[in-house]
Amino acid sequence: MILVTGMSGYIGSHTALALLNAGREIIGFDNFYNSTAEAVEAVKKLSGKDFPFYTADLRDPDSMEKIFKENNIDAVIHFAGLKAVGESVAKPLLYYENNISGTVNLLKLMEKYGVKRLVFSSSATVYGEPKTVPIKEDFPNSTTNPYGSTKLYIEGILKDVCVSDKDFSVALLRYFNPIGAHESGLIGENPNGIPNNLMPRICQTAKGIMKELTVFGDDYPTPDGTGVRDYIHVCDLADGHLAALNKIEKESGVHIYNLGTGKGYSVYDLIRTFASVNNVDVPYKVCPRRAGDVPVVYADPTKAKEELGWEAKRELEDMCKSSWDFVKDK
Numbered sequence: 264m265i266l267v268t269g270m271s272g273y274i275g276s277h278t279a280l281a282l283l284n285a286g287r288e289i290i291g292f293d294n295f296y297n298s299t300a301e302a303v304e305a306v307k308k309l310s311g312k313d314f315p316f317y318t319a320d321l322r323d324p325d326s327m328e329k330i331f332k333e334n335n336i337d338a339v340i341h342f343a344g345l346k347a348v349g350e351s352v353a354k355p356l357l358y359y360e361n362n363i364s365g366t367v368n369l370l371k372l373m374e375k376y377g378v379k380r381l382v383f384s385s386s387a388t389v390y391g392e393p394k395t396v397p398i399k400e401d402f403p404n405s406t407t408n409p410y411g412s413t414k415l416y417i418e419g420i421l422k423d424v425c426v427s428d429k430d431f432s433v434a435l436l437r438y439f440n441p442i443g444a445h446e447s448g449l450i451g452e453n454p455n456g457i458p459n460n461l462m463p464r465i466c467q468t469a470k471g472i473m474k475e476l477t478v479f480g481d482d483y484p485t486p487d488g489t490g491v492r493d494y495i496h497v498c499d500l501a502d503g504h505l506a507a508l509n510k511i512e513k514e515s516g517v518h519i520y521n522l523g524t525g526k527g528y529s530v531y532d533l534i535r536t537f538a539s540v541n542n543v544d545v546p547y548k549v550c551p552r553r554a555g556d557v558p559v560v561y562a563d564p565t566k567a568k569e570e571l572g573w574e575a576k577r578e579l580e581d582m583c584k585s586s587w588d589f590v591k592d593k
């Protein structure tokens with residue numbers, strides 16, 4: 264069975280559904296810090312399958328140990344973590360404790376129960392400000408905020424575990440910018456509180472919750488002056504986890520992959536495409552650059568294609584439409 268941490272979250276719920284649809288058995292857990300049990304019910308409904316789900320916390324090993332005791336776990340897909348860059352600057356200790364100590368707690372239980380396979384949610388943030396694009400997996404790493412540092416430290420910890428135990432296998436998946444939602448409209452990105460990322464903010468603006476979107480800078484060295492990112496559909500990302508799991512089930516050691524499309528879109532591309540496919544207005548105003556933002560980030564996803572046989576298939580139009588379908592009536 265596959266243990267999915269952070270299962271009721273945005274990427275966790277889509278990946279859980281993909282695993283169940285592929286005939287895998289799963290167990291989920293979450294502490295509902297940034298999600299609700301609705302996503303768990305939706306995954307059960309969409310897959311037509313039941314699975315054990317626990318309310319547990321990475322920081323509370325006893326709550327997790329119950330899961331290891333009661334189930335026969337073969338591998339872990341580890342999504343649980345805090346992910347807001349701004350909050351991590353304000354509350355670094357919360358991030359280090361939750362993400363790093365929490366992962367160490369999980370790894371100690373994996374060691375105790377002989378579980379030696381883990382897929383980890385890393386991020387393109389570990390490339391810092393890349394000197395060139397597209398970004399390859401062997402580019403240098405650096406971080407500009409505590410959130411990014413937690414990802415880089417955890418990558419290092421997992422590499423050390425693989426050195427200490429030659430049977431251990433890990434996939435470090437460096438996600439680019441996940442957006443979009445499952446076509447059913449039943450699961451999607453539903454953050455608690457005020458969102459930080461571009462797509463949820465576009466959605467809130469289209470709904471009138473935010474009066475206008477703030478475009479963080481139109482003076483970047485990019486074709487239209489706004490920041491460029493590699494937006495990837497969350498369902499493509501979910502499929503990438505299945506491919507990575509298949510890989511680490513066959514081969515031990517550390518396997519690092521960029522999960523992106525290889526295409527860069529600007530803030531204006533997103534606003535324009537979203538407004539046009541959904542036939543809604545997205546009023547915006549241009550503001551100064553956001554501190555710490557990098558002008559252009561997009562992946563070279565060749566390694567994942569060659570070694571995992573995985574590539575992103577869905578287009579920006581699908582991403583914009585499905586994001587809106589999920590939130591418009593909420």
Ligand code: NAD
Binds near residue numbers: 268273274293
């Ligand atoms: P999310 O917030 O929707 O999901 C994370 C889940 O983990 C939430 O349901 C949250 O309640 C849970 N969680 C947090 N701390 C926990 C703890 N101590 N114990 C148990 N559960 C806990 O975020 P997401 O977008 O689905 O991201 C999943 C993972 O992918 C995270 O590790 C994130 O850092 C990483 N990631 C996300 C993005 C992105 O843009 N969404 C990009 C790169 C990497």
Ligand code: UDP
Binds near residue numbers: 440459461462489492
């Ligand atoms: N962005 C923006 N307005 C917002 C949120 C984001 O202009 O309200 C821009 C941001 O400057 C970046 C892009 O959108 O160029 C993606 O930002 P996001 O926070 O979604 O992802 P990340 O910065 O982590 O790549």
